[in-house]
Amino acid sequence: MSNVVVVSAHPDDEVLGVGGTLLKHIKRGDTVYWIVTTGLIENHIFSKERVESRKQEIKEVERTIGISKTFLLRYPTMSLSSRSVIEMVSDISEIFNEVKPEIVYCVNRSDAHSDHRVTFDAVMACTKSFRYPFIKKVLMYECLSETEFAPALPEKAFIPNYYVDISNFMDNKIKTMQIYDSELGEHPFPRSIENIKALATYRGASVGVKYAEAFQLIKYIDKD
Template identity: 70%
Template sequence: MKKVIVISAHPDDEVLGAGGTILKHSAQGDQVFWLITTNITEPDGFTVEMVSERQEEIKEVEKILGIQKTYLLNYPTMKLDSRIVNEMVPRISEIFKEVEPEIIYCLNRSDAHSDHRYTFDAVMSCTKSFRYSYLKQVLLYECISETEFAPALPEKVFLPNYYVDISNFIEKKLEAMNIYASELGEHPFPRSERNIKALATYRGAIAGVEYAEAFQLIKFIDKE
């Protein structure tokens, strides 16, 4: 049994980028934890109904994905900055020390959304081997509507080199994404069922399977 943690800046990142892989971990008996760095609140202009609905969505997705425990940092969405990163690092560190994850799935470092980039920065500060000796793999996932719209700078572009066969989990991934109904739209809107399945088909063709999710493996430590 492995301990896995998936990090998202906003609820839906985890399903878009790693939903099938999370489902596969759960099916294999691994313990999967979820860390969300931001949340929506009334002071930031969201209605009571929207805030309540979002919390219910999180609970429903937890059940579908088989999440053991969810950690909410509750920073205001769309407002992460370098100052908040300094606050986030010790909080994320404490969560890692509690969970002791072997595998981390994190947002891509160059996504268009600044919340994604600041979340990446904070998480990477908590991956030093001499402090987190249980950590063996760190992988970045692509997030539709963010990764592909980031500037394709050579030093930051998403470079997939690790593929997970999710052929048996694609329909359940779509079921989980449909919980976030307000985040979905019709093609050619990026976050559409058609586009999610198309990306999985494309990644599957690269990997030689029907459907796959792609990751950028940035750390792999082979030890007992």
């Protein structure tokens, strides 16, 4: 059994990119932890009701997937910058040393949303083997509406090289995503049920299974 951490910049990233894989980890008996780096705050953009409904969504997703503990860092959403990294590194380092993950899933380094890019930088700073010897595997996941809208430059491409068969977990992934009802839209909106299934179908067809989630493996250390 392994300790697993999934890091999302915003709630729903984790379901879109790793939902089926997390359910598979739970089925295997692994312990899953969740770090959310940003949160909604009541202001001219987000009402008090929306802030409260987001809290309930997080709790329901946590329960539905079977997450053991969620860490909410509560940096204001859409406000992360390079200045946020130093403080965030300290927060994530403290969590990593508490739960000692062997496997880390993180948002893609070149996603269109700056919150994703800053989150990735902070997470990577917390994967140095001499400081975090318990980490054996680090993977980036793709996130619909962010990864595919990154600049079409070779150095920013998401290159999948690690696939997880989620055929037995696809229905529950969709049900979990529906908790985030306000984040979903009708096709061709990127975060539509049809598009989520289409991506999983395409990734699955790439490796000979019905549905899959794709990752870019950043680090793998084979040790006891």
